[in-house]
Amino acid sequence: MTKVIDYYHFLLSPWSYLGIKHFNSIAAKHNAVVNYKPIAVMDTFDNMGSTHPSKRHPSRMKHRMVELKRWSKHLGIQMNFEPAFWPADQTLAAQMVYAIQDSDGNAGPFSDAILTAVWAQDRNIADETVLAEIARECGFDSNTLIAQAKSDAMAQIYTKTTKEAHERDVFGSPTYIYNGENFWGQDRIDFLDKALSE
Secondary structure, three states: OOOEEEEEEOOOOHHHHHHHHHHHHHHHHOOOEEEEEEOOHHHHHHHOOOOOHHHOOHHHHHHHHHHHHHHHHHHOOOOOOOOOOOOOOOHHHHHHHHHHHHOOOOOHHHHHHHHHHHHOOOOOOOOHHHHHHHHHHOOOOHHHHHHHHOOHHHHHHHHHHHHHHHHOOOOOOOEEEEOOEEEEOHHHHHHHHHHHHO
16 A cells, blocks of 8 residues: 655745655655645745744744754754745745646655755745756756746645645644644654554
């Protein structure tokens, strides 16, 4: 029986970035199919009771930075804790993920590359030229992919999937859903591993 993971995430999330390596290894270990489902950041904050980082109390922001540094060191993953282009509009990048999957492609490497572009390479994922470069680096025809991503169909999928995520109690990134169970946060991947093993 094929094991399927729905992976809801923000393409701007530092926690999704920190989880890339571990999540990919667990998905490969179980030969799981991953549905990449980037969702709208502000809609999620507004609809699911979260507070955007820019509006959080300074104490929470200080702790967030401490935790990012702890996890980066613990996992051995290099990252820029104050990226040059954050926050940025992820809309087109997200719709490119959906366009890849709509063409039966593997969106994983592109999704991971977008997160890496933000948190390790100081690249602006709101810039179409940068997105084209990343698409080519991942082996895609950038012109075709971007044109498809800009379609009304992909915009509707992005909106629909964000609503779907909220209906499934997704309030933060990353959230992995397997067999009806939500695993929120890159620090819950080991629990996902155990569920996949059952």
